[in-house]
Amino acid sequence: MDVNDENMVPLDDLTDITDDGKVVWDDSHIENFIILIEEKVRLGNHTSGTFNTIGWKNLVEGMRLQTGKNFTKNQLRNKFNQLRADYKDLAKLLSKIGVGYNAKTCMVILEPERWDRLIKVSSES
CATH class of the missing domain: 1.20.5 (Single alpha-helices involved in coiled-coils or other helix-helix interfaces)
Known part of the structure; x- marks a missing residue:
């Protein structure tokens, strides 16, 4: 299996996989990912609501370096979208009197x- 294939990743390289094939993110992975996101946004790799090709490549590599895990672009994109939705839900809740x-x-x-x-x-x- 080619680790560079953006849809495939060796399962033993990830922390945990659910029965339906989803990655289980631990708190340190989420924290590392958010720090990387902030860094890539500051570098201008995030425009029009998403990261550019360089931004995604750097996020994948950054997560590998920081966690030792081989996350794919799709896995990171899914987590990014989930975090964004969670943030919007929390902001909406906190806006209530x-x-x-x-x-x-x-x-x-x-x-x-x-x-x-x-x-x-x-x-x-």
Whole structure:
């Protein structure tokens, strides 16, 4: 198998793979990835909502160097899109009146009744 094939990666080179073939990201991988993303954005490798070819290549190589794991471009792109969606969801939640955030614990603060309502509204949409 060619490790450079962007859709294939030796499974034993990754931390963990689920039964359906998805990569399990541990906290250190996510933290390393976010730091690399910030660096590549500052270098101008992110335009029009995505990374350019050089940016993706550097992200793949950076993750390999920092984690020792051979993530593919597709795996990194999927994680990037998931992190972006999570960020948008959190920003939307925090924009609501009465919602707080504890940066020390990384937890949203909200009265239990409000949680129940938000969960109900979210599940209906």
